[in-house]
Amino acid sequence: MALKCVAIDDEPLALELVKNYVAWFPALQLVNTFEDAVSGAEYLRNNPIDLLFVDINMPDITGIDLVRSLAVKPMVIFTTAYKNFAFEGFELEAIDYLLKPIDVKRFGKAVEKAVEYYKYKNTFTKEGEDESLYVYSEYRMVKIDLKEIEYIESMEDYIKIHVHNAKTILTLMPLKKVLEKLPEDKFQRIHRSYIVPVKKIISIQGRKVKLADIELPISDSYADFARRWVKM
Incomplete structure (x- = not known):
């Protein structure tokens, strides 16, 4: 089953890039995209998803504040144009963060982590398997x-x-x-x-x-x- 994803970024070109990358990975299913954090947050409060790609620096609210506001938090991969990643992201236990411009191989590694963590959280370990x-x-x-x-x-x-x-x-x-x-x-x-x-x-x-x-x-x-x- 593919992970249901949402992407939020106020930069249209960056959002389009994430949209294209998601399409290359059968493990992902993009269900919606948003160019403003407020609309994205409203959608997430009413529609459960598995994985969120969200820009950190947005004009209305930051990606970090958006994630913090959600009562039910999906797995999160932050995207950012800045090397200095906010400490608050540590507290939110993001799967990964991607530095813009995002490289497809680096994107793939982040997706792999999300898929592995999803399996870890949603399946039982069989006897004899590596834990x-x-x-x-x-x-x-x-x-x-x-x-x-x-x-x-x-x-x-x-x-x-x-x-x-x-x-x-x-x-x-x-x-x-x-x-x-x-x-x-x-x-x-x-x-x-x-x-x-x-x-x-x-x-x-x-x-x-x-x-x-x-x-x-x-x-x-x-x-x-x-x-x-x-x-x-």
Whole structure:
């Protein structure tokens, strides 16, 4: 099934370009376009869609304010002529943002992310399939293979996801929230600041969990984890 899309941009040429690009991707179905944000917002409040392409800088209201005003938010791909992307877009968890003039290959990558995230949110993972975690980092939705996570560390309002042989991923999310997204039988919290993958624990001695490259503390609140780990 194709994702139902709407495009909003006050620049007719930019809007036409997005319209043409959408037509090249069978995974997308463009249901409407708007040259002003007010009309677009009114349509979105009454017509559920899957994916929104929206310009950030528009004269009546910004694309960011438009998305924030929606009670039911679709997946969002922002388009902008400016390299400095507003921090508010981070809070709205956009799938991606595209810098104008938009390149078709870059457009395709953003579409691929949207399709993958839609499948992730709307289908159940079958036993034996790779499982993934999606988080918002560096103004984009990032897909992380659960098998590659070494451990997760809290940094006040942010968390650092340490990934095997890859750059550490920083995202604005409390540790409690990311724990809710992870399978309980595969990841366990051992401290107010740490979550670990159960299968990557090499040993537990005293109040220390040994992983491949680091030892992490077990806090008093999670002291019973050592006993439960033996049975896992």
